[in-house]
Structures are given as structure tokens and as C-alpha cells.
Amino acid sequence: MTKDQRLQSVIYCRVSSKGQKDEGHGLESQETRCRQYAALKGYDVVAVFPDTISGGGDFMKRPGMKALLAFLDAQPNERFVVIFDDLKRFARDTRFHFDLRDAFRQRKATIECLNFKIDDTPEGEFIETILAAQGALERKQNGRQVAQKMRARMENGFWVHMAPVGYAYRTIKGQGKVLVPHEPLAGIVREAFEGYAAGRFQSQGEVKRFFESFPDFPRSKAGHITFQRVGEILGQSLYTGYICSETYGLNWLKGQHEPLISIETFDKVQERRTGISKLPIRKDIGDDFVLRGFVVCGDCGVPFRSSWSKGRTRHYPYYLCQTKGCSSYGKSVARDKLEGEVGQIVRTLQPSEKMFELATRMFRDTWAQRAAMAVDMVKSGKEQLRGIEKRIEGLLGRVVDATNPTVIRTYEDKISELERDKLRLREQVASFVPEDGRLENLLELSLRFLSNPWKLWESGNITLQRTVLRLAFADRLEYDRNTGPRTPKTTLPFKVLEGFCTPLLGNGADDGT
Structure with missing residues (x-):
């Protein structure tokens, strides 16, 4: 052709x-x-x-x-x-x-x-x-x-799907590809779980903002971290070191990978996620108002709102009450004024050097008492474990004898629930006895905060400032637009440090002891 x-x-x-x-x-x-x-x-x-x-x-x-x-x-x-x-x-x-x-x-x-x-x-x-x-x-x-x-690999404790954020696959001789913690993402995920469980992060929106503060944290193709991604991370039980899979019928199977968090922490996070829903982060407010949600109107007790007001040449930030019927309705307080006054309260929380030394000794004594109690707690925990195992054995016998599918399914669900309780209790028993050196690690971090919360506050980092508010104050701060902030309710550590002063001064001691 x-x-x-x-x-x-x-x-x-x-x-x-x-x-x-x-x-x-x-x-x-x-x-x-x-x-x-x-x-x-x-x-x-x-x-x-x-x-x-x-x-x-x-x-x-x-x-x-x-x-x-x-x-x-x-x-x-x-x-x-x-x-x-x-x-x-x-x-x-x-x-x-x-x-x-x-x-x-x-x-x-x-x-x-x-x-x-x-x-x-x-x-x-x-x-x-x-x-x-x-x-x-x-x-x-x-x-x-x-x-x-x-399925066989999953039953042997090896995850076979995509590695979740904080883990990566590594080929290990004799085991194949195994999940291993991938730093620094593993530390970020761990901190998010523990912070949300402890109340440092009050909502999934704050967890999202925490993730966004790290430039290397994985984002979508559009460059965002979505609420869906945050929910997937917080709901992933794989971080506990156990494998759950509806596809393969696996329920809390011990995995071959290293856990990032405890089952107790995971359960606390799930309880908070299924509790009262939180309002999403308002994109027009962002990180401009550190006290939003923490300060309430002194007249009606409703949290202040925040907004930007347009002036002749620029915008001005304000907190204000928007509760109709309140005597302070529509009245605003300049952001810098209110946050400055709260900052002064934070500054007064710093204890004296001798008070700080006394608190240190108190923590050490309490830790020693807890270590002495750990033996009895371990013994009690092991007895509870034996009780759960007996209940599981009894239910297994009933499953064998049962013929009704509904009854069998009920027994199986109860067995699954007891197995979960057994894992949680076993984890708690292991944590009763403190590891060597753990006191110094915990004490150093705790006392560093107690000694000078003002240092974290004046950093200007909104995440650290909100952490100070939650750790230092037991309740929201009341603010009167005429007289300023009212006496706050401090958390137990600061309350204890304040309590040392009154009886000692009454006995004639100098004000430094």
C-alpha cells in the first residue's frame, strides 16, 4: 500500500x-x-x-x-x-x-x-x-x-491498608511491611489525642487548628485540613496498638505495631466526640480573640461574642454581649483592654520561691504514697481481670448451647464488650506502677507551668494562651464592663498554693514561707 x-x-x-x-x-x-x-x-x-x-x-x-x-x-x-x-x-x-x-x-x-x-x-x-x-x-x-x-495477615496482627497519619510502612526481615511511628507526625497525632482527651482542646475545630499549625501535616489536594480528616484521625483505633476491621470481622486484635496512645485515652476522645456538639470555627474570627468562649458577661453569664468594628481608617477588635434583655446588651469592651486585664490576673498566679519549693516536696510525697498504693491497685486489677475472664467463659458456653441467632448475636456482642473491658483494665494495671524516672519527667513539666504561667501567656501563641486558661482556671471568667474581671476560680494546684499562705501567716511566719 x-x-x-x-x-x-x-x-x-x-x-x-x-x-x-x-x-x-x-x-x-x-x-x-x-x-x-x-x-x-x-x-x-x-x-x-x-x-x-x-x-x-x-x-x-x-x-x-x-x-x-x-x-x-x-x-x-x-x-x-x-x-x-x-x-x-x-x-x-x-x-x-x-x-x-x-x-x-x-x-x-x-x-x-x-x-x-x-x-x-x-x-x-x-x-x-x-x-x-x-x-x-x-x-x-x-x-x-x-x-x-x-485477611490472614490482618489476623496475625499486621495492618494491610493505607498507613494512617503518624505511621509509615517499613520492611522488616521476616515480617514484611510493618507499621512504625513516623516522626514528627506521630508526636503531633499523640499530642492531639491527649490534648483532646484532657480538655486542652475543647472541640475538633481546635484540633484542626492545632494540625494546621504544622506546615508538614498532610493536607488535601486543595491545601486544606478538613474536618473529615480530623474525624478520621480521632476515630482511628489503630493508634492504640490494636486492629479493628468490620471487613475482616476483627475486633480489638493485638497488632504488631507500636501504639501511639492508650485505650483509655482513645475512649475518652470518643466520649467527647459523641457528647455535646461544638460550634465550628468561625472563619471571620480565626485566631484574633483568645478569650472567645472563656469570658462571660458579668450581668447575664453568657459568653461574650467578638467582632471587628470598622473605623475611619482601620478596623477595631471588640468583645461584646449580645444577649437581648441583658443590661449590657450591645455594650462592647476593647479586646486589648479585656485581654490585658486577664493577663494581669495570670501574672499574679506565680507563687513565691519558697511556696514553689513547698509544692515540689508535696508532689514528691504524694507520688511516694501513690507508689505504695500501686501494689494493692495491681492486685485488685488482676482480680477484676480474672472475674471478666470467668464471665467470658460462661458466655462462650451459652453461645455453644444457644440455637436462636438473635440470642447468639447478643452473647457475641457482650463477649466483645467484655474483651474490650479486659484490654482496658490490663492497660490500666500496667500503668499503676510508675516507670523509673517518670516522676522527674512529669514533675518538671508540671512545675515549669506552675512556676510561671505568665511566661506562656506572654508568648502570644493563642494555643498556649488557651492552654493556660484551661489549666489555671476552674471555670469561665466573669467580666463586668464597669469594674473589670471578677475574682476567678482557680484550679486545684493554684488553689493549694494560695492556701499555704493564709494559715502560715496567721501563725506569725514571715510572708516568704
Whole structure:
């Protein structure tokens, strides 16, 4: 044929995963063989359409195949030959195979395969049907084998899905790919859980803002950290070191990976998440008002709102009461004034040096008492564990004797609940006895805060400032727009430090003891 008479052709190549593409397996060799075939036949290759996914047998789930069909639709008056190297690359599902054949037939395109002669005779269609059915069988068998291997690996305590934030896969000899903590993300996730469980973060919105303060924390394609991502992280039980999977019927199975948090911390977070819902963060307020939600109107007891008021040349920040019927309704207080007065209260919380030394001794004595009690607590915990195990054994016996599916399911749910209680109790028993050096670590952090909360406050970091408010004050601060802040209720550590002063001074001691 002359050059003008040569038929035009397109090549279709496919591998089952992006990994095969990245490793250079398949696509290039398929294209080379198809180009050699086209040259031998005298065809001009005008386009190549690759795919890196199987699509589960459905060709319309493959971007490359959709692009090929769109290419043919865009040139309805042209006749093309579609070349592929193996019948299994066409469609590994009997129904989809012939649906795709019809799709090409409607577009007046012919298909040619390197290892199989397409024949439209009844005999040829029969053989093609058998080969297509064989491909579908192999695909389903492969899928079943992969699912069985994944289930077996999960039952052995190895996570097989995408690594959650804070973990990464590492290949370990004899174990394969195992989840390991990935710093600094593991520390960030751990701090988020513990902060939310302890009340440092009052809402998932504050956890979101905490994540956003780290530039390297994973974000969406649009560059955001969504509330959905925050919820997925806080609801992921994998961080406790245990595996739960509805797909594989696994419930709190001990995993082979290192936990980031305790079961107790995880449960506290879930309780808070299912409690009273919090209002989302207002995008127009952001981090401009540190006292929003912490200061209430002295007349009505409702938290102040915050806003920016427009002046002649710039905007001015204010706190104000917006409770109708309140005598302070609509009255505003300048942000800098209110926050400055609260800052002065924080500044007065710093104890004297001798008071601080006394508090240090008090903490050490309390710690020693707790260590002495730990032995009895461990003994009591082990007795409770034995009681739970006996209850589980009893329920297992009832399950064996039961015939009603509803009754069996009820027993199984109760057993699952008791197993969860056993894990939690076992974790608590292990934590009763403090580790060596733990006192110094905890004491250093606690006393560093008690000695000078003002230092954290004056940093200007809104997260640290709100942490100071929650740790130092037992309740919201009341503020009167005429007289200023009222006497706050401090938390127990500061209340204890204040209490040392009164009786000692009454006995004639100098004010430094």
C-alpha cells in the first residue's frame, strides 16, 4: 500500500497497578510489540492509550480506555485498527468483553490481538467466549487469593491498608511491611489525642487548628485540613496498638505495631466526640480573640461574642454581649483592654520561691504514697481481670448451647464488650506502677507551668494562651464592663498554693514561707 492507503491504528496497553508502571514492567514492552506488529502489517500508529488499573473488569472504569473511545468518537469518519498484545488486556470479564467489542463495532473500528486471531465466525466467537471466561475466572481467583492473604495477615496482627497519619510502612526481615511511628507526625497525632482527651482542646475545630499549625501535616489536594480528616484521625483505633476491621470481622486484635496512645485515652476522645456538639470555627474570627468562649458577661453569664468594628481608617477588635434583655446588651469592651486585664490576673498566679519549693516536696510525697498504693491497685486489677475472664467463659458456653441467632448475636456482642473491658483494665494495671524516672519527667513539666504561667501567656501563641486558661482556671471568667474581671476560680494546684499562705501567716511566719 502507498502511504496514503496505509491504515491508521491506535495501540492500547494496560498493567494492573501504578506500581508496575513505576517499576517499568509491562507498558513499554507491550507498546514495543504492538508497534512491531503495526509495522509488519503496514499500519500507521497515530496514538497510544495506556492504563495502569484493572478496573475490576469494567472497561469504563479505565481512563485510558475511555480516552480511546472518546478519540474514536471525535473522528467518526475515520476507520482505525485497535491493537493490543494479549486478549487479557482487553477485558477480564465475559460480559464486559463483548460489551467492549460492541462499542468498537459501533465506531467502525476493528480490533487485532497479537496472540489471538479475532474471528467473527460462530466458531471464532465460541473460542473467544471461552478465553474471555477464562480471563474472568483468573481475575476472580486472583482477587479471592489476595483477599485471603490480606485477611490472614490482618489476623496475625499486621495492618494491610493505607498507613494512617503518624505511621509509615517499613520492611522488616521476616515480617514484611510493618507499621512504625513516623516522626514528627506521630508526636503531633499523640499530642492531639491527649490534648483532646484532657480538655486542652475543647472541640475538633481546635484540633484542626492545632494540625494546621504544622506546615508538614498532610493536607488535601486543595491545601486544606478538613474536618473529615480530623474525624478520621480521632476515630482511628489503630493508634492504640490494636486492629479493628468490620471487613475482616476483627475486633480489638493485638497488632504488631507500636501504639501511639492508650485505650483509655482513645475512649475518652470518643466520649467527647459523641457528647455535646461544638460550634465550628468561625472563619471571620480565626485566631484574633483568645478569650472567645472563656469570658462571660458579668450581668447575664453568657459568653461574650467578638467582632471587628470598622473605623475611619482601620478596623477595631471588640468583645461584646449580645444577649437581648441583658443590661449590657450591645455594650462592647476593647479586646486589648479585656485581654490585658486577664493577663494581669495570670501574672499574679506565680507563687513565691519558697511556696514553689513547698509544692515540689508535696508532689514528691504524694507520688511516694501513690507508689505504695500501686501494689494493692495491681492486685485488685488482676482480680477484676480474672472475674471478666470467668464471665467470658460462661458466655462462650451459652453461645455453644444457644440455637436462636438473635440470642447468639447478643452473647457475641457482650463477649466483645467484655474483651474490650479486659484490654482496658490490663492497660490500666500496667500503668499503676510508675516507670523509673517518670516522676522527674512529669514533675518538671508540671512545675515549669506552675512556676510561671505568665511566661506562656506572654508568648502570644493563642494555643498556649488557651492552654493556660484551661489549666489555671476552674471555670469561665466573669467580666463586668464597669469594674473589670471578677475574682476567678482557680484550679486545684493554684488553689493549694494560695492556701499555704493564709494559715502560715496567721501563725506569725514571715510572708516568704
